[in-house]
Amino acid sequence: MNLGVSQKRVLIIHGPNLNLLGKREPTIYGVKTLEDINADLCVHARKIAVQLEIVQSNHEGIIVDTIQQAQGQFDLIIINAAAFTHYSVAIRDALAAITVPAIEVHLSNIHKREEFRHKSLIAPVVIGQICGFGSMSYILALEAAATILQQEA
Numbered sequence: 001m002n003l004g005v006s007q008k009r010v011l012i013i014h015g016p017n018l019n020l021l022g023k024r025e026p027t028i029y030g031v032k033t034l035e036d037i038n039a040d041l042c043v044h045a046r047k048i049a050v051q052l053e054i055v056q057s058n059h060e061g062i063i064v065d066t067i068q069q070a071q072g073q074f075d076l077i078i079i080n081a082a083a084f085t086h087y088s089v090a091i092r093d094a095l096a097a098i099t100v101p102a103i104e105v106h107l108s109n110i111h112k113r114e115e116f117r118h119k120s121l122i123a124p125v126v127i128g129q130i131c132g133f134g135s136m137s138y139i140l141a142l143e144a145a146a147t148i149l150q151q152e153a
């Protein structure tokens with residue numbers, strides 16, 4: 001319910017190859033497409049009166065630009081940087097450069113997988129990480145975002 005307080009604005013960023021969800025390694029990432037996940041997020045956001053904008057890009061520079069432009073436009077970022085999580089200093093630095101808080105999300109439990117996925121360069125610059133719950137990771141992140149933003153209001 002929106003009690004007249006202005007709605008909080010949350011930006012969701014999906015990184016590389018997440019546009020292939022549904023077809024891509026479904027035993028790891030599930031059978032939902034990115035469109036299915038985004039639709040679920042929009043339904044949930046409406047229920048909790050949060051305004052969502054959703055961006056997917058396979059390009060590191062576009063993700064860096066998107067993060068920079070979030071300053072002053074959004075109250076919180078939810079980001080699945082996908083493979084960039086493990087090696088992009090540029091995305092880490094962009095998140096550190098802005099004052100908009102962020103939550104890191106992964107569908108799979110990156111700590112249970114290959115060793116190169118255990119390291120997240122963005123983990124030290126976000127509020128926290130939610131991983132391993134499939135598409136529910138995003139809903140849990142949205143719930144966390146709404147709770148955090150409500151506490152601030």
Ligand code: DQA
Binds near residue numbers: 081106108110
């Ligand atoms: C992922 C995990 C990453 O290691 C991988 O490169 C992805 C997806 C996930 O959501 O589980 O592309 O971020």
